Amino acid sequence: MSKQQDKYAALSPFELKDALIQLASSKAGRLMLNAGRGNPNFLATLPRRAFWRLGLFATSEAELSYSYLRHDIGGLPRIEGIEARFDTFLAENHEQPGVAFLARAVSYVREQLGLSASQFLHEMVEGILGVNYPEPPRMLRVSEQITREYIVKEMVGGLVSAQNVELFAVEGGTAAMTYLFNSLRSNGLVKAGDKVAIGAPIFTPYIEIPQLEDFQLEAVMVNASPEARWQYSDRELEKLLDPAVKIFFCVNPSNPASVKIEAHGLKKLADIVRRRPDLIILTDDVYGTFANDFKSLFATCPQNTILVYSFSKYFGATGWRLGVIALHRDNILDRKLAALPASEKKRLNKRYESLTPDVNALRFLDRVVADSRSVALNHTAGLSTPQQVQMVLFALFALMDSHNGYKSAVTKIIRRRQAVLYRELGIVQPDNEESVDYYTLLDLEEISRHIYGDAFAAWVKATIDPTQLLFKIAEDTGIVMLPGSGFGTLKPEGRISLANLNEYEYAMIGNALKKLLEDYFAIFTKEGKHGARVSSGKISKKPRSKIDSY
Numbered sequence: 001m002s003k004q005q006d007k008y009a010a011l012s013p014f015e016l017k018d019a020l021i022q023l024a025s026s027k028a029g030r031l032m033l034n035a036g037r038g039n040p041n042f043l044a045t046l047p048r049r050a051f052w053r054l055g056l057f058a059t060s061e062a063e064l065s066y067s068y069l070r071h072d073i074g075g076l077p078r079i080e081g082i083e084a085r086f087d088t089f090l091a092e093n094h095e096q097p098g099v100a101f102l103a104r105a106v107s108y109v110r111e112q113l114g115l116s117a118s119q120f121l122h123e124m125v126e127g128i129l130g131v132n133y134p135e136p137p138r139m140l141r142v143s144e145q146i147t148r149e150y151i152v153k154e155m156v157g158g159l160v161s162a163q164n165v166e167l168f169a170v171e172g173g174t175a176a177m178t179y180l181f182n183s184l185r186s187n188g189l190v191k192a193g194d195k196v197a198i199g200a201p202i203f204t205p206y207i208e209i210p211q212l213e214d215f216q217l218e219a220v221m222v223n224a225s226p227e228a229r230w231q232y233s234d235r236e237l238e239k240l241l242d243p244a245v246k247i248f249f250c251v252n253p254s255n256p257a258s259v260k261i262e263a264h265g266l267k268k269l270a271d272i273v274r275r276r277p278d279l280i281i282l283t284d285d286v287y288g289t290f291a292n293d294f295k296s297l298f299a300t301c302p303q304n305t306i307l308v309y310s311f312s313k314y315f316g317a318t319g320w321r322l323g324v325i326a327l328h329r330d331n332i333l334d335r336k337l338a339a340l341p342a343s344e345k346k347r348l349n350k351r352y353e354s355l356t357p358d359v360n361a362l363r364f365l366d367r368v369v370a371d372s373r374s375v376a377l378n379h380t381a382g383l384s385t386p387q388q389v390q391m392v393l394f395a396l397f398a399l400m401d402s403h404n405g406y407k408s409a410v411t412k413i414i415r416r417r418q419a420v421l422y423r424e425l426g427i428v429q430p431d432n433e434e435s436v437d438y439y440t441l442l443d444l445e446e447i448s449r450h451i452y453g454d455a456f457a458a459w460v461k462a463t464i465d466p467t468q469l470l471f472k473i474a475e476d477t478g479i480v481m482l483p484g485s486g487f488g489t490l491k492p493e494g495r496i497s498l499a500n501l502n503e504y505e506y507a508m509i510g511n512a513l514k515k516l517l518e519d520y521f522a523i524f525t526k527e528g529k530h531g532a533r534v535s536s537g538k539i540s541k542k543p544r545s546k547i548d549s550y
């Protein structure tokens, strides 16, 4: 290995990405195309308009108090008469799209969800002003009732009643994972040395969390295979029958493959849970809303599953930090707490005694809330109330969209980008019904085979180190891809996000990669003439050293 290779081998995928970006931006006058970013470049605007309009209404509600002082001071908004005042606000501003949305939202909440319009408005007005600590800290009451309708509509497909779903509103999906792992450990539900099965390939940081010294969990990989269109085989899933495996941790639809677990896998997992009723499933369904009729493991194994959802990707809201942890009212985590040995219960009684006299009755989800603020600061736990308001407006936007207009618009955007990328690359686009196509994985060996045949593909595999290939792509073309290997894929692949660039840029990526393969093919044919043996991996010095220098 050269020094440079050593250097790259030691880098984490995120450091690798930074190094790639540096190289890709190094040529003056050339555009850097960062296809490594999962951050979308589209966003839902109407629920944001509604947020700002609501803010103006809320501020006038506050200014109804102390108005005699005229010192820019307001008071806490009052619920008495709030509906009538809101109607006046509507009448005066109904031509504003954000206001018209709010009018529909109030009607939907009252008529479709059967909730009190006054309570809804008061919670939203207080919430957007941010005048109280979040109370209850797990989630504001009306906000929870609305958001769980959204989760149930999008994730559960009618298999679980919304009334049985409880939410903890958190600062995005990643905060959810941090909180959950901490509480599982603090409550003795996982211990150092326990096994965690990880559905791979998976979002890089999720491979790293269980291995942290804080947790010392042993990772068991449950591998989805590209040959099986990224589904988990029955044999891989049967690893979960090992009683030492405490948790199955997965991203569904997956990242980087973007593929949801199909009906067979869901059924197989339900069968496994029947044989392993103690198995905890932790599923990150952030990409679920990009699918039509998505079915989460929370739908098929509700009592065993902790569902994490983030608003970051679908609504283009990574900066808002919005996510939820969802649990079924009747779940195995509470049952596991009840079954802990007396010594553990004694320890936990001490841990949570400041919260309640009856710690045994303290639910797992409420423990997660308390643990998120080191228990002692539980009274200040919870997601900031303006964040909860924006979350509710996103949820209502999707709930009221009976024709799924937003969903079809964003999925059309990413699918067109994918079509353009593959068209310019000159190969047939992968056709996978279970894919939400948020990312696409480019396997350069496969693509070489499609374009130039088996012999060239074998040469590519034997000659080119996949990580170095990504560096060469970055330097020659300005395109940054993330290495699939960083996600635990078993094949040499680069991940391209379809969410982050514009259509013509995906065309440029397709063109640049095609050109790169043409150059390699020219080297390959030249080598062939000189009788180089492809399988040895030792070709002539010149191209080899050229490749090695990245």
Ligand SMILES: *Cc1c(COP(=O)(O)O)cnc(C)c1O
Pocket (backbone or CB within 6 Å): 038, 171, 172, 173, 174, 175, 203, 251, 255, 284, 286, 310, 311, 312, 313, 318, 321, 322, 323
């Ligand atoms: C992007 C992404 C998230 C989003 O995390 P937030 O903290 O909500 O922004 C969560 N999980 C996966 C697998 C992701 O790719």
